[in-house]
Amino acid sequence: MNNYLVLQTDFGISDGAVSAMYGVALSVHPAIRIFDLTHDIPQYNIWEGAYRLYQTISYWPEGTVFVSVVDPGVGSERRSVVVKTATNHYIVTPDNGTLTQIKKEIGIVEARIIDEKVNRLPKSGESYTFHGRDVYAFTGARLATGIITYEQVGPEVEVDSIIELPVSEAKLIKGGVTGSIDILDVRFGNLWTNIERELFKQLDIVYGDSFEVTIENDTRQVYKNIMTFGRSFADSHLGEPLLYVNSLDKIGVALNQGSFAKAYHVETGVNWTISIRKVQNISYN
Structure with missing residues (x-):
């Protein structure tokens, strides 16, 4: 000790x-x-x-x-x-x-x-x-x-x-990956998912790729939009959403200098699911 x-x-x-x-x-x-x-x-x-x-x-x-x-x-x-x-x-x-x-x-x-x-x-x-x-x-x-x-x-x-709480597993789906929103980066309002970086990489992704992100609570859709995959928050414009790899080597969702969780009333747990599908790249002017 x-x-x-x-x-x-x-x-x-x-x-x-x-x-x-x-x-x-x-x-x-x-x-x-x-x-x-x-x-x-x-x-x-x-x-x-x-x-x-x-x-x-x-x-x-x-x-x-x-x-x-x-x-x-x-x-x-x-x-x-x-x-x-x-x-x-x-x-x-x-x-x-x-x-x-x-x-x-x-x-x-x-x-x-x-x-x-x-x-x-x-x-x-x-x-x-x-x-x-x-x-x-x-x-x-x-x-x-x-x-x-x-x-x-x-x-x-x-x-x-030893007692365990229910957990869900991230998995590949056609054209993308799905998982759960496990926790918030509380102070900044970023979403931390259970999608491991290595699983996400199986989509053959590079920084700058575009993805359709859908978030549901049980069967109720609460968010759907296109966002890019960035190395850091600097890879997006102020107020834009982005996907990134968080400090636990899992996929996170953020608003550049904003709280994604507060903006879209997103919470955490096995009932909060996220689907990420690769789409044709778009650019923001």
């Missing part, structure tokens, strides 16, 4: 919840280094919490411990787990689907249930609504600082038993 603890929650920072987690971790060991992934996950949005972990985790040093708390089922029978990834990172979290993308895209090699008899903040045993502080921050800090080994987290469980 490397003393690094990374926190993600849907708590926001308008009250003392995140600060309490910091305090617990520092009380475990004052040398711990604590970082924030984000505390702006929309309330109860397990899918977005899962995706933000996937977006971030591979760029951290091996041995880093992540605590992810998006937990609408707190106090219920859902499990509290710590998993070890194929990239040698550790995630402390409720087993409620938060590990979906990690399991699918990165890989989980081992999973353990947290034994709360030993891995729980002392004198917190009668509290059932703040496991982020009492169980996850406490356990994560003990693991990150080497006070406990991974084996001392609790009993091992089958990796296959």
Whole structure:
């Protein structure tokens, strides 16, 4: 372990919840280094919490411990787990689907249930609504600082038993490719799809090619237009739509210096689908 603890929650920072987690971790060991992934996950949005972990985790040093708390089922029978990834990172979290993308895209090699008899903040045993502080921050800090080994987290469980949320697969269609809109680049309103660059390249594309892009929510069409495939936002005019490869090597959709999501009221999830078909090149004057 490397003393690094990374926190993600849907708590926001308008009250003392995140600060309490910091305090617990520092009380475990004052040398711990604590970082924030984000505390702006929309309330109860397990899918977005899962995706933000996937977006971030591979760029951290091996041995880093992540605590992810998006937990609408707190106090219920859902499990509290710590998993070890194929990239040698550790995630402390409720087993409620938060590990979906990690399991699918990165890989989980081992999973353990947290034994709360030993891995729980002392004198917190009668509290059932703040496991982020009492169980996850406490356990994560003990693991990150080497006070406990991974084996001392609790009993091992089958990796296959880790809960996953429904996901859809991008695929080639006649003349194009189809997929889902997995997440937003929130601050800028760009759409991030599940269409891998390598799959998109099978359409024999080059920068500057034109595509018909159709976006649907279930069976309701919400957008259809022609846009170009660019290397960066500089390859389009102000306010124009474009396709590009995002930082996760997947296809994104953007408006140059505008929010595509807000402009066209597009949201995310498996019900939001996108179809991209190659058309004859056009030019904008």
